[in-house]
Amino acid sequence: MNEKIKYLTQTFIDQLQTLKSDDTGQWGVMKAQHMVEHMSYSVKVAHGAIPVTLVTPAAFLEKTRSFMLSDKPFKENTKNTMLPDEPLPLMFDNMQQAIEDLQLQIQLFINDFNVEGKTRLNPFFGELNFVQWLHLLDKHAKHHARQFNLL
Numbered sequence: 001m002n003e004k005i006k007y008l009t010q011t012f013i014d015q016l017q018t019l020k021s022d023d024t025g026q027w028g029v030m031k032a033q034h035m036v037e038h039m040s041y042s043v044k045v046a047h048g049a050i051p052v053t054l055v056t057p058a059a060f061l062e063k064t065r066s067f068m069l070s071d072k073p074f075k076e077n078t079k080n081t082m083l084p085d086e087p088l089p090l091m092f093d094n095m096q097q098a099i100e101d102l103q104l105q106i107q108l109f110i111n112d113f114n115v116e117g118k119t120r121l122n123p124f125f126g127e128l129n130f131v132q133w134l135h136l137l138d139k140h141a142k143h144h145a146r147q148f149n150l151l
Contacts, residue, residue: 016095016150037091043109082123
Protein backbone atom coordinates (compact mmCIF):
# COMPACT_ATOMS: atom_id res chain seq x y z
CA MET A 1 0.00 0.00 0.00
CA ASN A 2 2.80 2.44 0.84
CA GLU A 3 4.33 1.88 -2.60
CA LYS A 4 1.06 2.89 -4.25
CA ILE A 5 0.74 5.99 -2.09
CA LYS A 6 4.33 6.92 -2.91
CA TYR A 7 3.72 6.37 -6.61
CA LEU A 8 0.61 8.57 -6.66
CA THR A 9 1.93 11.34 -4.42
CA GLN A 10 5.54 11.52 -5.62
CA THR A 11 6.66 9.41 -8.57
CA PHE A 12 3.63 9.99 -10.80
CA ILE A 13 3.68 13.73 -10.05
CA ASP A 14 7.42 13.88 -10.89
CA GLN A 15 6.74 12.00 -14.13
CA LEU A 16 3.96 14.43 -15.07
CA GLN A 17 6.32 17.38 -14.55
CA THR A 18 8.29 16.18 -17.61
CA LEU A 19 5.30 16.62 -19.94
CA LYS A 20 4.16 19.68 -21.82
CA SER A 21 0.44 20.49 -21.90
CA ASP A 22 0.02 19.55 -25.56
CA ASP A 23 2.17 16.39 -25.59
CA THR A 24 0.37 13.47 -27.22
CA GLY A 25 0.20 9.92 -25.99
CA GLN A 26 0.88 6.68 -27.79
CA TRP A 27 -2.88 6.16 -28.09
CA GLY A 28 -6.10 8.00 -27.42
CA VAL A 29 -7.24 11.56 -28.09
CA MET A 30 -6.21 13.28 -24.84
CA LYS A 31 -3.25 15.62 -24.75
CA ALA A 32 -1.11 15.54 -21.59
CA GLN A 33 -3.02 18.24 -19.73
CA HIS A 34 -6.33 16.57 -20.57
CA MET A 35 -4.97 13.37 -19.06
CA VAL A 36 -3.89 15.14 -15.86
CA GLU A 37 -7.30 16.79 -15.51
CA HIS A 38 -8.95 13.42 -16.24
CA MET A 39 -6.92 11.87 -13.41
CA SER A 40 -8.01 14.69 -11.08
CA TYR A 41 -11.62 13.95 -11.97
CA SER A 42 -11.12 10.28 -11.07
CA VAL A 43 -9.58 11.19 -7.73
CA LYS A 44 -12.46 13.62 -7.04
CA VAL A 45 -14.86 10.71 -7.52
CA ALA A 46 -12.74 8.66 -5.11
CA HIS A 47 -12.98 11.23 -2.32
CA GLY A 48 -16.61 12.10 -2.96
CA ALA A 49 -16.34 15.56 -4.53
CA ILE A 50 -18.16 14.26 -7.59
CA PRO A 51 -21.20 12.10 -6.87
CA VAL A 52 -21.74 9.14 -9.19
CA THR A 53 -24.18 6.32 -9.73
CA LEU A 54 -23.38 2.73 -10.57
CA VAL A 55 -23.44 2.12 -14.33
CA THR A 56 -22.30 -1.51 -14.36
CA PRO A 57 -25.21 -3.97 -14.36
CA ALA A 58 -25.28 -6.15 -11.24
CA ALA A 59 -24.75 -9.29 -13.34
CA PHE A 60 -21.33 -7.99 -14.47
CA LEU A 61 -20.15 -6.33 -11.27
CA GLU A 62 -18.27 -9.33 -9.86
CA LYS A 63 -16.36 -9.80 -13.12
CA THR A 64 -15.45 -6.11 -13.46
CA ARG A 65 -14.36 -5.92 -9.79
CA SER A 66 -12.23 -9.02 -10.23
CA PHE A 67 -10.39 -7.34 -13.12
CA MET A 68 -10.07 -4.07 -11.20
CA LEU A 69 -8.50 -5.83 -8.22
CA SER A 70 -6.09 -7.81 -10.41
CA ASP A 71 -2.65 -6.70 -11.51
CA LYS A 72 -3.74 -6.79 -15.16
CA PRO A 73 -3.33 -3.33 -16.71
CA PHE A 74 -6.06 -1.47 -18.52
CA LYS A 75 -5.83 -2.05 -22.27
CA GLU A 76 -4.79 0.73 -24.59
CA ASN A 77 -7.78 2.81 -25.74
CA THR A 78 -10.00 1.53 -22.93
CA LYS A 79 -13.22 3.49 -23.41
CA ASN A 80 -14.74 5.28 -20.43
CA THR A 81 -18.44 5.23 -21.25
CA MET A 82 -19.02 8.24 -19.00
CA LEU A 83 -16.83 10.49 -21.17
CA PRO A 84 -17.49 11.95 -24.62
CA ASP A 85 -15.41 10.80 -27.60
CA GLU A 86 -13.50 14.09 -27.63
CA PRO A 87 -11.62 15.46 -24.59
CA LEU A 88 -13.51 17.82 -22.32
CA PRO A 89 -12.46 21.51 -22.39
CA LEU A 90 -9.46 22.22 -20.20
CA MET A 91 -10.25 23.55 -16.74
CA PHE A 92 -6.83 25.07 -16.01
CA ASP A 93 -4.73 27.64 -17.84
CA ASN A 94 -1.60 25.51 -17.87
CA MET A 95 -0.10 22.14 -17.06
CA GLN A 96 1.40 23.23 -13.74
CA GLN A 97 -1.98 24.32 -12.39
CA ALA A 98 -3.49 21.00 -13.51
CA ILE A 99 -0.72 19.03 -11.77
CA GLU A 100 -1.12 21.08 -8.59
CA ASP A 101 -4.84 20.34 -8.61
CA LEU A 102 -4.13 16.63 -9.05
CA GLN A 103 -1.75 16.75 -6.07
CA LEU A 104 -4.44 18.44 -3.99
CA GLN A 105 -7.09 15.91 -5.01
CA ILE A 106 -4.78 12.99 -4.13
CA GLN A 107 -4.18 14.49 -0.68
CA LEU A 108 -7.91 15.03 -0.17
CA PHE A 109 -8.48 11.38 -1.15
CA ILE A 110 -5.93 10.15 1.39
CA ASN A 111 -7.36 12.40 4.11
CA ASP A 112 -10.96 11.39 3.27
CA PHE A 113 -10.42 7.73 4.09
CA ASN A 114 -9.28 8.20 7.68
CA VAL A 115 -12.33 6.31 8.98
CA GLU A 116 -11.93 2.54 9.14
CA GLY A 117 -14.47 0.67 7.06
CA LYS A 118 -15.38 3.70 4.93
CA THR A 119 -16.34 3.02 1.32
CA ARG A 120 -17.18 5.22 -1.63
CA LEU A 121 -19.00 4.31 -4.85
CA ASN A 122 -17.12 3.85 -8.10
CA PRO A 123 -19.44 3.98 -11.14
CA PHE A 124 -17.89 0.90 -12.75
CA PHE A 125 -16.74 -1.25 -9.82
CA GLY A 126 -19.23 -0.51 -7.01
CA GLU A 127 -18.44 0.34 -3.40
CA LEU A 128 -14.69 0.43 -2.76
CA ASN A 129 -12.73 0.85 0.45
CA PHE A 130 -9.48 2.83 0.69
CA VAL A 131 -7.20 -0.07 -0.29
CA GLN A 132 -9.37 -0.90 -3.31
CA TRP A 133 -9.58 2.75 -4.42
CA LEU A 134 -5.82 3.09 -3.98
CA HIS A 135 -5.25 0.01 -6.13
CA LEU A 136 -7.59 1.38 -8.81
CA LEU A 137 -6.04 4.85 -8.83
CA ASP A 138 -2.55 3.33 -9.03
CA LYS A 139 -3.65 1.12 -11.95
CA HIS A 140 -5.28 4.12 -13.64
CA ALA A 141 -2.24 6.38 -13.16
CA LYS A 142 0.13 3.72 -14.53
CA HIS A 143 -2.17 3.22 -17.52
CA HIS A 144 -1.78 6.90 -18.39
CA ALA A 145 1.94 6.89 -17.54
CA ARG A 146 2.36 4.13 -20.15
CA GLN A 147 0.21 6.12 -22.58
CA PHE A 148 2.62 9.07 -22.32
CA ASN A 149 5.84 7.01 -22.23
CA LEU A 150 6.50 7.77 -18.56
CA LEU A 151 6.92 4.11 -17.55
